[in-house]
Amino acid sequence: MLIIGELINGMYTRIAKAIAEKDKATIQKCALDQVKAGAEALDVNCGPASADPISDMRWLVETIQEVTDKELSLDSSRPQSIKEGLKAARNKVIINSTTADLEKLKELVPLAKKHNAKLIGLAINSKGIPHNKDQRLELAAGIVTYCVEQGFNIEGLYLDPILMPLNVAQTQLKDILESIHEFKLLSQPHPKTVIGLSNISQGAKSRSLINRSFMVMAMAEGLDCAILNPLDKKLMNAVITSEVILNNKIYCDSFLEAYGKIQSPL
């Protein structure tokens, strides 16, 4: 399970302020805290309030790289911002993300190929969010097909079924779980799968419980990667336990301590 820490995101007031004030210490502490808690990659998102998402992306990438060599997930809907992040990146990179729109694919798939970056592909297009599993599969298949045509290594493609909030789209969650399983059948070798976990509990009570329950279910469906809050200890313990149940990590009596041990940031 590739864990991408979600916390360096300008939608959080504290991070938006740090970006605006070029406060390196806050960003670097947020990076290190997540790595210590088990994140193997870090999402980097300037947020909606960024006055200059291009130079802010560059600054964030440079700032984070000063303290960790973990993979960076360059998270922006603006290809220009992702390109600027790629220029600054020495660490490995995940491009987060392309939609299923041809114009986006045309721009981002060659970029991912050129930079040997992983690519997150969202099962969504400019017509809006999918309403059922068939629409998700159709959008995902379009992304897979384009990547195959362009010779992009499909094992570096992470398909995202678009996780919807429980309190507004409860009837879609079973479809989303099944999509995680079925996306992997779209090609041989299999594409990988990713979710933005916290979306499920937007606006809900008992957020952590909802998040970790869905995470465990998604793992049973074969999920490969999640963007989540690694500082949620209960969530991380559920992830470790599920890895052991699914035989991805060997059981030992002290499995929580063994696999939850503090990671080295560099």
Add this chain to the structure above:
Amino acid sequence: MLIIGELINGMYTRIAKAIAEKDKATIQKCALDQVKAGAEALDVNCGPASADPISDMRWLVETIQEVTDKELSLDSSRPQSIKEGLKAARNKVIINSTTADLEKLKELVPLAKKHNAKLIGLAINSKGIPHNKDQRLELAAGIVTYCVEQGFNIEGLYLDPILMPLNVAQTQLKDILESIHEFKLLSQPHPKTVIGLSNISQGAKSRSLINRSFMVMAMAEGLDCAILNPLDKKLMNAVITSEVILNNKIYCDSFLEAYGKIQSPL
């Protein structure tokens, strides 16, 4: 999700003592505690130390029925003990259990049909426990076939894949999860599925965490019923949350309180 409370079982010293001393109060409190915590049925097992499992089963059934009308899961490998429980039962009954052995099926399927009882069918036979998914499916298919031949209502059949402990059979757990999904495809209408949840964490540390993680995964695979400890509040909250995620219960902000409310014992 049909929750069968597991706690009235003579393998627990306290319960064995209550059975030996015919201490009604302890048994009745254990029954009511489980019902209040959300159990819709109660397992009734005299345990290995019972000097007379036939009269003990009768006494347990009579004792429990004095305080609740919840369904009783008559749990014994001895058909004679189950028969005695059936004689005493006024409440609805689950026969727990038959194996895939023909002699057991011949005795217990007609009994379940006659008493309009549910029936738990274990994917196991006298040759020993199954080692993989194919063996589980073969054993389960044998049970389904026999039930269909005998005209037993297949929707009252609960197939158990035999949940193994994580610390001795880690490599089998994914097979067991997939069996839960695939058992349901064995006939139309579908048979139901059940697990004895606590088995997974026998001898392990972090038992409650392992139990609830597996439970959530099994629910995602379509599990219908579990024999578990309903007094484990974290487990019950995970079950409720999973029911909401899977759209089996309607979401509301107070879903934990709404669905976790104290049940009436009668």
